[in-house]
Amino acid sequence: MQNPLSIRSLRSVFLLAMLAVLGLGLASAAVVQVGASDNGGAIKVKKGDIVELTLPTNASTGYDWTILPASTTLLKLQTHTSKRSPGGQLGAPGMSTFRFITTAKGSGNLSMEYARSWEHSPTTDKKFALRVDIQ
Numbered sequence: 001m002q003n004p005l006s007i008r009s010l011r012s013v014f015l016l017a018m019l020a021v022l023g024l025g026l027a028s029a030a031v032v033q034v035g036a037s038d039n040g041g042a043i044k045v046k047k048g049d050i051v052e053l054t055l056p057t058n059a060s061t062g063y064d065w066t067i068l069p070a071s072t073t074l075l076k077l078q079t080h081t082s083k084r085s086p087g088g089q090l091g092a093p094g095m096s097t098f099r100f101i102t103t104a105k106g107s108g109n110l111s112m113e114y115a116r117s118w119e120h121s122p123t124t125d126k127k128f129a130l131r132v133d134i135q
Contacts, residue, residue, distance in 0.1 A: 030049045034054075036128070044133045052100075055098075057093065058091070070111050071112075080099075108132055
């Protein structure tokens, strides 16, 4: 007959080992922050990393950043938030933040445009482009 205490100890060791392995996988994901100064540039990231893009916006004018259809499918949008500047005055500029997760290895472009959603032809020439190399 086996000692119940030793079986319980083995289970505990096994569970702790599994949690450690899972924790190592989660700990390796990085958050890479990019912004307007990175326009036209390139970044290198790993599969599973988060790319957080923050761009200036003024939602009260109807303008916001949109992801162009030509953008890479290697980035999956997780969240998009817009916040006004501190003070929160109506008409005050703010920031839009997009969080993407890298889904596969490869290279592609993230292309954004600052426009009003109801206009067929953008009335601004504000664009953002970023080359993303996922290893």
